[in-house]
Amino acid sequence: MAIIREGAKFGAKELILETGRMARQANGSVVVSFGDCMVLCTATAGSVRPDLPFFPLMCDYVENFWAAGNIPGGYFKREGRPGEKATLTCRLMDRPSRPLFPDGYMNNTQLMAWVASADKEYDTDVLAITGASAALMISDIPWNGPVAGVRVGLIDGEFIAHPSFEERERSEMDIVMAVSDTAIVMVEGEAKEVPEDMMVKALEFGKESVQDVLALQHKLAKAVGKETMSYPTPERDEDLVDAMRKATEDKLDSAIRVPEKFKRYDALDAIKDEAVSALLETYPDRKDELKSAFDDIKKQAVRTMVATTKKRIDGRGPADVREITCEVGLLPRVHGSALFTRGETQALVTCTLGTERDSRRVDTLEADITQSFMLHYNFPPFCVGEAKPLRGTSRRETGHGMLAKRALTPTLPDLKEEFPYTVRVVSDTLESNGSSSMAAVCGGSLCMMDAGVPVKKATAGIAMGMIQEGDELVVLSDILGDEDHMGDMDFKICGTEKGITAFQLDTKIEGITSETMSNALNQAREGRLHILGIMNEALSAPRKDLSPTAPRIVTIQIPTSEIGAIIGPGGKTIRAIQETTGTTVNVDDSGTVKIASTGAEGAQQAMEIIEGLTAKPETGKIYLGTVKTIVDFGAFIEILPGTDGLCHISELTEGRVDKVEDVLKEGDECLVKVLNVDNRSGKVKLSRRAALAERGESDE
Numbered sequence: 213m214a215i216i217r218e219g220a221k222f223g224a225k226e227l228i229l230e231t232g233r234m235a236r237q238a239n240g241s242v243v244v245s246f247g248d249c250m251v252l253c254t255a256t257a258g259s260v261r262p263d264l265p266f267f268p269l270m271c272d273y274v275e276n277f278w279a280a281g282n283i284p285g286g287y288f289k290r291e292g293r294p295g296e297k298a299t300l301t302c303r304l305m306d307r308p309s310r311p312l313f314p315d316g317y318m319n320n321t322q323l324m325a326w327v328a329s330a331d332k333e334y335d336t337d338v339l340a341i342t343g344a345s346a347a348l349m350i351s352d353i354p355w356n357g358p359v360a361g362v363r364v365g366l367i368d369g370e371f372i373a374h375p376s377f378e379e380r381e382r383s384e385m386d387i388v389m390a391v392s393d394t395a396i397v398m399v400e401g402e403a404k405e406v407p408e409d410m411m412v413k414a415l416e417f418g419k420e421s422v423q424d425v426l427a428l429q430h431k432l433a434k435a436v437g438k439e440t441m442s443y444p445t446p447e448r449d450e451d452l453v454d455a456m457r458k459a460t461e462d463k464l465d466s467a468i469r470v471p472e473k474f475k476r477y478d479a480l481d482a483i484k485d486e487a488v489s490a491l492l493e494t495y496p497d498r499k500d501e502l503k504s505a506f507d508d509i510k511k512q513a514v515r516t517m518v519a520t521t522k523k524r525i526d527g528r529g530p531a532d533v534r535e536i537t538c539e540v541g542l543l544p545r546v547h548g549s550a551l552f553t554r555g556e557t558q559a560l561v562t563c564t565l566g567t568e569r570d571s572r573r574v575d576t577l578e579a580d581i582t583q584s585f586m587l588h589y590n591f592p593p594f595c596v597g598e599a600k601p602l603r604g605t606s607r608r609e610t611g612h613g614m615l616a617k618r619a620l621t622p623t624l625p626d627l628k629e630e631f632p633y634t635v636r637v638v639s640d641t642l643e644s645n646g647s648s649s650m651a652a653v654c655g656g657s658l659c660m661m662d663a664g665v666p667v668k669k670a671t672a673g674i675a676m677g678m679i680q681e682g683d684e685l686v687v688l689s690d691i692l693g694d695e696d697h698m699g700d701m702d703f704k705i706c707g708t709e710k711g712i713t714a715f716q717l718d719t720k721i722e723g724i725t726s727e728t729m730s731n732a733l734n735q736a737r738e739g740r741l742h743i744l745g746i747m748n749e750a751l752s753a754p755r756k757d758l759s760p761t762a763p764r765i766v767t768i769q770i771p772t773s774e775i776g777a778i779i780g781p782g783g784k785t786i787r788a789i790q791e792t793t794g795t796t797v798n799v800d801d802s803g804t805v806k807i808a809s810t811g812a813e814g815a816q817q818a819m820e821i822i823e824g825l826t827a828k829p830e831t832g833k834i835y836l837g838t839v840k841t842i843v844d845f846g847a848f849i850e851i852l853p854g855t856d857g858l859c860h861i862s863e864l865t866e867g868r869v870d871k872v873e874d875v876l877k878e879g880d881e882c883l884v885k886v887l888n889v890d891n892r893s894g895k896v897k898l899s900r901r902a903a904l905a906e907r908g909e910s911d912e
Contacts, residue, residue, distance in 0.1 A: 223374035240351025248331035253343025258320030308390030395723020538750035548663025556645035561655030589613035619706030673706035857896025
């Protein structure tokens with residue numbers, strides 16, 4: 213097979229697609245190059261799985277540390293299970309690809325992006341989106357692509373396509389998009405309170421910036437693409453469907469309008485069971501087809517009702533938000549807590565404050581990073597009335613947690629200088645009927661304020677949906693789980709009263725228009741402001757005092773030359789300070805010392821010890837010292853930890869002194885004044901006589 217290389221302008225450089233050199237036994241294989249970044253992307257089809265109720269698509273993003281010239285950390289020194297970044301990138305590949313596979317195609321299918329070279333200047337995640345699409349385009353796997361990935365930044369009012377890591381640090385937004393020939397398919401990212409109209413412009417810019425890359429994929433597919441494999445086209449027995457419709461139409465309309473989730477499910481299941489039992493006499497051995505027909509009829513009934521009547525399952529109008537209650541400070545031993553309830557969705561969100569030692573170190577392709585803010589989202593099975601084994605964090609939980617983290621990050625104080633704590637927020641979903649990740653955002657904002665974290669302002673999130681039937685298109689605020697499942701869009705938008713801080717868009721169709729996107733953003737803003745108003749009634753500002761159980765952190769600065777004195781040989785000194793005072797002490801290379809304690813007394817004691825260890829004697833200052841050694845010509849007196857000076861026998865007191873022991877003995881405490889400090893030798897000259905005179909005291 214000949215090697216084909218084609219390129220197109222993409223941001224500041226050229227993006228190149230190459231096929232025919234690597235991984236030639238995959239159904240489709242493409243190497244995406246951008247500068248010194250290279251990602252091998254493959255698309256592979258396996259056996260047919262008609263027994264599954266879902267399309268068996270697997271997406272994997274493999275971070276090879278050798279691609280960046282790094283050796284992995286840890287004991288085994290090899291790549292292991294996907295990290296957080298890899299997991300999130302797998303989702304970026306899956307979400308725009310999945311809706312574009314045709315109905316009826318049910319082969320095990322795997323898209324893999326394998327990082328072969330990482331230049332540490334540009335991220336490779338968006339290259340994985342484009343590469344997976346290109347691999348599908350040249351393969352024989354049926355797929356209605358292409359799509360292209362792009363990251364959009366905003367610096368000094370100018371949009372940038374595929375910004376570098378350095379540019380992303382200065383950017384007002386960090387948005388990843390997937391775009392098809394005609395529409396936006398997927399969006400995810402964060403922003404620093406960017407207004408809605410600016411966000412719409414950013415999405416338009418991103419859409420335009422990948423048109424050459426989309427054309428490049430069409431060109432490559434035309435040159436080397438394979439004939440699409442055959443797959444069974446779904447067929448419906450219209451007589452069976454009509455029979456099911458007639459058996460259920462009188463009861464279905466009232467059942468889909470039952471507001472409570474489980475009561476609605478029970479009503480619908482009763483109708484389905486009755487209809488299936490009755491129709492099995494006419495259609496024996498076709499129970500699964502009858503159930504599937506009912507599900508299709510139910511879905512269409514809901515969609516038609518919403519599109520034509522503008523009334524939803526639970527009776528709300530399109531822009532209405534469910535009833536919300538907010539409670540804070542529920543858990544007495546927790547640093548900060550909030551219970552956020554929206555309709556049948558509820559999240560218990562907690563905030564825990566820790567020290568620098570509690571921060572998270574992450575080994576990535578680009579660099580080792582330290583995270584002082586963590587947000588973890590959990591979705592236990594009981595929240596939807598199920599009984600399932602716990603098997604660790606799912607990709608969905610990782611993605612929802614990252615979305616909530618992005619939403620809250622712009623409002624945080626500086627966790628190094630302003631508020632030197634490690635902050636961990638955990639959102640446990642207790643009930644779920646849509647928008648549980650947005651409950652994590654709202655509850656996360658409230659619990660941090662309850663903990664006394666000086667966040668700049670409150671943040672809220674809302675999940676938007678869409679149903680389009682013919683010419684009727686309805687945008688829905690605060691969607692239910694069923695509206696997500698039966699609708700055409702899941703659009704989560706988070707922000708403050710000023711603007712957007714994070715959002716995530718997934719579609720069930722081939723994409724949505726910019727006009728629909730703009731309408732959804734503006735409707736979401738109204739819903740977000742409504743939610744923020746209710747949150748402010750519960751807690752409108754961060755508490756002035758931290759929880760009594762939270763650590764107190766005191767920061768002091770010492771000369772870098774004194775770091776060794778604090779740590780001591782083998783860490784002996786710093787361990788002794790911590791054991792004596794019951795504190796946690798951290799010292800960094802800049803000489804910043806952070807003392808954490810659950811009580812003010814311990815922190816004060818540790819601070820005094822450290823200040824004593826690092827203090828320098830000052831000429832003219834009086835100290836309370838301890839006599840360490842007596843010699844014929846005077847006494848050596850310790851005035852600071854590890855620092856002593858000589859008080860000559862002539863400086864002990866007024867008049868003649870025959871023996872030092874006549875005035876002082878070893879272990880005595882006495883006031884002495886520093887007469888001189890020799891800068892070269894460090895020798896300190898002391899006077900007890902001068903200290904007594906200055907204080908108006910004498911030995912008489």
